Amino acid sequence: MDYSILRKRMVEEQLIPRGIQNKKLLDAFYKVERHRFVPEDLKETVYGDFPVPIGDGQTISQPYIVALMTKCLDLTGEEKVLEIGTGSGYQAAILAELAKEVCSIERFPGLAKRAEAILIELGYKNIKLKCADGTLGWEEEAPFDRIIITAAAPRLPLPMTEQLKEGGKIAVPLGEGFSQVLTLFQKKNNRLESTPVCGCVFVPLIGKYGYRE
Ligand code: SAH
Numbered sequence: 001m002d003y004s005i006l007r008k009r010m011v012e013e014q015l016i017p018r019g020i021q022n023k024k025l026l027d028a029f030y031k032v033e034r035h036r037f038v039p040e041d042l043k044e045t046v047y048g049d050f051p052v053p054i055g056d057g058q059t060i061s062q063p064y065i066v067a068l069m070t071k072c073l074d075l076t077g078e079e080k081v082l083e084i085g086t087g088s089g090y091q092a093a094i095l096a097e098l099a100k101e102v103c104s105i106e107r108f109p110g111l112a113k114r115a116e117a118i119l120i121e122l123g124y125k126n127i128k129l130k131c132a133d134g135t136l137g138w139e140e141e142a143p144f145d146r147i148i149i150t151a152a153a154p155r156l157p158l159p160m161t162e163q164l165k166e167g168g169k170i171a172v173p174l175g176e177g178f179s180q181v182l183t184l185f186q187k188k189n190n191r192l193e194s195t196p197v198c199g200c201v202f203v204p205l206i207g208k209y210g211y212r213e
Pocket of ligand 1: 058059060061084085086087088089090091092105106107108111132133134135150151203204205206207208210
C-alpha cells in the first residue's frame with residue numbers, strides 16, 4: 001500500500017476544501033505518516049474522514065479536527081506547546097513539525113508507551129512525554145506559549161490559566177457528549193478571552209480538573 005497517496009488524498013479532500021490553507025500546516029499533514037500511529041489492521045482506515053478507536057476506549061482524532069485545532073494555535077515555529085491527551089501521538093508529531101518544543105501528557109500508561117515508541121522511531125527530538133493527570137498541567141515545564149487539550153473538559157482546567165504565558169493561546173473542547181464546543185482562549189492583560197470555534201465530539205478529559213471517572 002502506498003500510504004503517501006492516501007495522505008495526499010486526505011489533505012486535498014478533507015483539509016483544503018474546508019479552509020485549511022497554510023502551506024506549512026498542510027506540509028506537516030503530507031509528511032507525518034498517520035498510519036504509523038495505529039495498529040496494523042487500522043492502517044488504511046486511519047486516513048478516513050472520521051476518528052478511529054486506538055485502544056483503551058480512546059480515539060485518534062479526525063484529520064480535519066487535528067488540522068483545525070492546530071490552525072487555531074497559530075504556530076510560528078518558536079513556541080513551547082503543552083498537549084493534554086497524547087493518545088496515539090499523532091497530534092504531538094504534527095505540533096512538533098510546527099513548533100519549537102512539545103510537552104504531551106497521557107493518562108493511560110499503555111497509550112503513553114506506544115506513542116513514545118513511535119515518536120522515537122520517527123526521530124522526534126523536540127517532544128517530551130509523561131504519563132500523568134494532564135489536568136494538572138506540567139509545572140516543571142511551564143510556562144507555555146500554547147496549550148491544546150484533545151479531550152473534552154467541563155471547563156478550562158485551572159492550572160492551564162497559570163501555566164500559559166501572556167499572549168498565549170489555548171484550544172480546548174468544552175462540554176459533554178454531543179454538545180461540545182471547540183473553544184479558543186487567549187491571554188491578554190492577564191485575562192482569558194474565549195472565542196467559540198465550532199461544534200465537535202471528543203472523549204472526556206478525566207482528572208482532578210476534568211470529569212470524574
Ligand atoms: N491527541 C490524540 C487524540 C487524543 S484522544 C491523538 O492525536 O491521537 C484523548 C486522549 O486524552 C485519550 O488518549 C485519553 O486517554 C486522554 N486523556 C483523558 N483525560 C486525560 C488527562 N486528565 N490527562 C492526560 N490524558 C488524558
